[in-house]
Amino acid sequence: MGEIAMAESASRDGWPAPKQAWFAAIMLAAANTLAFVDRQALALLVQPIKDDLQVSDTAMSLLYGLSFTMFYVLVGIPVARLADRANRRNIVGAAIFIWSFATALCGVARSFGTLFVARIGVGAGEGGLSPAAYSILADYFPKEKLPAAMGVYQMGIYVGGAAALLLGGLLATVVPPSSIVIVPIIGAIKGWHLVFLMLGLPGFLLSALMLLVREPTRMGEGGHQPSPPFSQLFAHVGRQWQAYVGISFGFALMILVGNATGAWIPAFLERKFGLTTAEIGGLYGSITAVCGVSGTLIGGFAATALRRRGIARGNLYAALFGFVSLIPVTTLFPQMPTVALSLALIGAMNFLAGFNFGGGLAALQEITPNRMRASVSAGYMLMVNLIGAAGGPFAIALVTDYWYGDPQALPDAITLVCAIASPLSVVALLLGLRGYSRAISSAPAAT
Numbered sequence: 001m002g003e004i005a006m007a008e009s010a011s012r013d014g015w016p017a018p019k020q021a022w023f024a025a026i027m028l029a030a031a032n033t034l035a036f037v038d039r040q041a042l043a044l045l046v047q048p049i050k051d052d053l054q055v056s057d058t059a060m061s062l063l064y065g066l067s068f069t070m071f072y073v074l075v076g077i078p079v080a081r082l083a084d085r086a087n088r089r090n091i092v093g094a095a096i097f098i099w100s101f102a103t104a105l106c107g108v109a110r111s112f113g114t115l116f117v118a119r120i121g122v123g124a125g126e127g128g129l130s131p132a133a134y135s136i137l138a139d140y141f142p143k144e145k146l147p148a149a150m151g152v153y154q155m156g157i158y159v160g161g162a163a164a165l166l167l168g169g170l171l172a173t174v175v176p177p178s179s180i181v182i183v184p185i186i187g188a189i190k191g192w193h194l195v196f197l198m199l200g201l202p203g204f205l206l207s208a209l210m211l212l213v214r215e216p217t218r219m220g221e222g223g224h225q226p227s228p229p230f231s232q233l234f235a236h237v238g239r240q241w242q243a244y245v246g247i248s249f250g251f252a253l254m255i256l257v258g259n260a261t262g263a264w265i266p267a268f269l270e271r272k273f274g275l276t277t278a279e280i281g282g283l284y285g286s287i288t289a290v291c292g293v294s295g296t297l298i299g300g301f302a303a304t305a306l307r308r309r310g311i312a313r314g315n316l317y318a319a320l321f322g323f324v325s326l327i328p329v330t331t332l333f334p335q336m337p338t339v340a341l342s343l344a345l346i347g348a349m350n351f352l353a354g355f356n357f358g359g360g361l362a363a364l365q366e367i368t369p370n371r372m373r374a375s376v377s378a379g380y381m382l383m384v385n386l387i388g389a390a391g392g393p394f395a396i397a398l399v400t401d402y403w404y405g406d407p408q409a410l411p412d413a414i415t416l417v418c419a420i421a422s423p424l425s426v427v428a429l430l431l432g433l434r435g436y437s438r439a440i441s442s443a444p445a446a447t
Helices: 001-010 018-044 046-053 057-083 088-106 113-128 129-141 146-174 191-200 202-212 230-239 241-273 277-308 314-335 339-366 370-389 393-406 407-442
Strands: 181-185 188-189
Touching: 001 181, 018 057, 018 088, 018 113, 018 129, 018 146, 018 191, 018 202, 018 241, 018 277, 046 057, 046 113, 046 191, 046 241, 057 088, 057 113, 057 129, 057 202, 057 241, 057 370, 088 129, 088 191, 088 202, 113 181, 113 277, 129 146, 129 188, 129 370, 146 191, 146 277, 146 314, 146 339, 181 191, 191 202, 202 339, 230 241, 230 370, 241 277, 241 314, 241 339, 241 370, 241 393, 241 407, 277 314, 277 339, 314 339, 314 407, 339 370, 370 393
Parallel strands: none
Antiparallel strands: 181 188
């Protein structure tokens, strides 16, 4: 019976059975969803937290970006090295537990400093997710199917962001963010504290459910070898530096735009159009859910379709389309005269940003030997978080506070930052496309 079960769990070409693979992809997408619920909740609550703690836009940008990124960056590399050697499924489960606990701690923070430290804990936990998840997916799906699986995983960004906005908006209608709430044991807290407490709870269950996901057999080059030393890792990256630097830097700049706008769109909608927290949660959350999720799925399957047609560079061709299309959308949405037009372009922005991920992430995995995948992914996440997660919100806050010197100039600050970063992302991706072509034509290192 054991041998029959083993035979049924794998396809004829040695890959895990599709049902098992897609179950893993969905579970990892659920983890990514929860990560972005915990991350994006802060964006919805920028204004009430800012008013309650009496801090500037710049301070809030540090809370949203730098605090989260500090330990994310420090933890990501060593955890990724562990993921190249050890059980990646267990690493993901532990990561979920840690960031969920830290999110709940945000719900009892009474000062900016305490909230900052709790956000560092969120980043430390989430730093263990993506490098391990990317490596797992690359061992569940062959390269022609990997873009679609990556798209499903990245769908969690938009499902999570939307869930945070929708749930936060719903809670705000019942318990206004600035109201006083009495919670047993904890005592009196503000309404925005309650949002963080509620969002921390589901993670404890999901961390246990991750045990249902099987750790896959490592496939492809280097899959049965020990994790190589840093010297070999750096030598490999050095040989393919155009691909790695171009793709990573291009996505870092695109994510800079995404994080910059994602962090400040709720405040933008409130300041420019006078929407309430509840209205913003409902409208922006729904748009993020529909447009972001459809973008990631369509983009991932589009890249997969290009690969199946024999277009070797299809992964990055799909991403390039999205990168170029984002230039006008990101620069124009803050200048729209009505909330309807602005939200329409925000929807297009979410669709196009999501469209890029499946192919781009699959390209990185494709040119990387198995036992280097988590480490290379951590390097990618390092660049993405230093430039994108920390730099985006901070850049807009600096322009608002110190260039314009007026919180009401937030729309112009968003436009200025996007008008610089979006074209530069295209230039970087073109460099990556050139290096990627060379890498896959010489000796593709992935499965």
